[in-house]
Amino acid sequence: MDEIVSTLKGKGIKITPQRLEIYRILAGHNKHLTAESIYERIKAKIPGISLATVYTVLEVLKSKKLISEIRIKFDKSCFESRTDMHHHFLCTKCGRIFDIDIPPCPTLAEKEVNGHLIEKIGGYFYGVCSDCRKKP
């Protein structure tokens, strides 16, 4: 059986072509995509799919902890298949988002601060990516 199919089934998600393709896009590219860019990639493959359906499927996948949502771009959510806690970097020149792993990042190990219970940690870093830095 397809690995993507078994992952979805393992989480108790009923398989539909829309769910399968959207998760396949996120899992395969290991990228941070907006709902709109997922829609752009998928509409040729699943004719008739709407942006609203993409959002609905993303909510289902998120509720099952198969994908996570980040808000590094203030106006739009991005989705990714990585669900462990990690930080992100947004290049202000090319707009690409990168996972950044700072091993060992001491903040990611925090469980409690000032009596507050921490459930999610994710830092957003902004600047110029290594590719853009090489350009004159």
Ligand SMILES: [Zn+2]
């Ligand atoms: Zn860049």
Ligand SMILES: [Zn+2]
């Ligand atoms: Zn990420």
